[in-house]
Amino acid sequence: MRKLRTAVVGLGDIGRNVAGFLRFDPHFIPQAVVDLDETRAREGARRFRFREWFTDYERVLTSDNVDAIYLAVPHHLHHSMLMKAIDAGKPVLCEKPITIRIDHAEEVAERAEQAGVPVAVNYQYRFDRRADRLIRIVRSGGCGKLISVRCLVPWSREPSYFSHSAWHASMQAAGGGTLLTQASHVLDLALLAINEEPVEAWGWSTSHRFPDVEVEDTAFGSLRCASGAMLQVASTMAAGVERGLSLEVVGDRGSVTYRADAGSPLSIRGGANARVKPPSGIPRGIHALQRSMRAFRNWVVGGERSIHAAATAIPVLRAVQACYTSARNGSVGVPLN
Numbered sequence: 001m002r003k004l005r006t007a008v009v010g011l012g013d014i015g016r017n018v019a020g021f022l023r024f025d026p027h028f029i030p031q032a033v034v035d036l037d038e039t040r041a042r043e044g045a046r047r048f049r050f051r052e053w054f055t056d057y058e059r060v061l062t063s064d065n066v067d068a069i070y071l072a073v074p075h076h077l078h079h080s081m082l083m084k085a086i087d088a089g090k091p092v093l094c095e096k097p098i099t100i101r102i103d104h105a106e107e108v109a110e111r112a113e114q115a116g117v118p119v120a121v122n123y124q125y126r127f128d129r130r131a132d133r134l135i136r137i138v139r140s141g142g143c144g145k146l147i148s149v150r151c152l153v154p155w156s157r158e159p160s161y162f163s164h165s166a167w168h169a170s171m172q173a174a175g176g177g178t179l180l181t182q183a184s185h186v187l188d189l190a191l192l193a194i195n196e197e198p199v200e201a202w203g204w205s206t207s208h209r210f211p212d213v214e215v216e217d218t219a220f221g222s223l224r225c226a227s228g229a230m231l232q233v234a235s236t237m238a239a240g241v242e243r244g245l246s247l248e249v250v251g252d253r254g255s256v257t258y259r260a261d262a263g264s265p266l267s268i269r270g271g272a273n274a275r276v277k278p279p280s281g282i283p284r285g286i287h288a289l290q291r292s293m294r295a296f297r298n299w300v301v302g303g304e305r306s307i308h309a310a311a312t313a314i315p316v317l318r319a320v321q322a323c324y325t326s327a328r329n330g331s332v333g334v335p336l337n
């Protein structure tokens, strides 16, 4: 088995989680960590048993010891750091969102394709087996003609979310608040399930808990599809008590509901209960995050294109950006472009 010598770039909240998985996963060699913060890089390398640490991203781009990069840095850096990795021929698993701007996302996906460099985006809920089953049920017509799709993100964040990572609060660096950063996970699942890009959007955003922060802590969006299906998203990081995100798909023959809370089975009603094809593209692994990393590794090592290739992360960005445009301008029916 070929192990992937991996560099973790950005040892913040999620970077440390992934470094922890890599340390114990036999499919990977924890090769290098990179963080602008020298103490984080040095301590991270020691704690997670990585061989090298750097403060300069260029060091992994030019290193013969690094096969692939996991990128977990602030959103506004994704575009330039992805482009550099592609030009250096280094495969990347980038954290969501792929970029903030749609033209940047398209540029990344096209350049990666032209260069033949695997670039994937870590929407790890795609690797939750229940979410995967919901997608396959809906795609195979189990719900019939789709009527309504509802996404709910009842999450809670403390002030430390912004004070520990100041970029989270900045419109320029984060590109948005709960809709882009948190709801995009479940909206991504919804779009994969309906397998159709909405044509227009309506959005509204506000702040309940963090009125002094630039980005919204609460957002709502409605998206209309040409088929007539309506998609709604309600997302907050100001809930008094956090619960897992959920997704409900209702069609004229059946319905299916996914709740991310541990131990919550899919709720399936009506014709949606029919058999669906077995899972594809979901490797083994104890956690969705680990399965996402393994799918990326299988792509790099075995040429098995993963289900989270860069281009597949663009529809959700279009949907989010159209909702933001509507929320900003007070306009209804913003076309997705």
Ligand SMILES: NC(=O)c1ccc[n+]([C@@H]2O[C@H](COP(=O)([O-])OP(=O)(O)OC[C@H]3O[C@@H](n4cnc5c(N)ncnc54)[C@H](O)[C@@H]3O)[C@@H](O)[C@H]2O)c1
Pocket (backbone or CB within 6 Å): 009, 010, 011, 012, 013, 014, 015, 034, 035, 036, 037, 040, 055, 057, 071, 072, 073, 074, 075, 077, 095, 096, 097, 122, 123, 124, 164, 165, 181
């Ligand atoms: N998939 C998930 O469930 C999930 C969860 C949390 C965050 N994220 C995503 O992960 C990314 C990082 O978010 P976070 O909350 O971990 O951020 P964070 O602020 O906790 O960590 C970011 C780290 O990047 C480092 N950094 C900044 N610029 C750098 C550079 N040029 N080179 C090297 N290191 C640099 C910072 O020093 C910091 O340690 C974002 O895209 C975010 O949306 C994904």
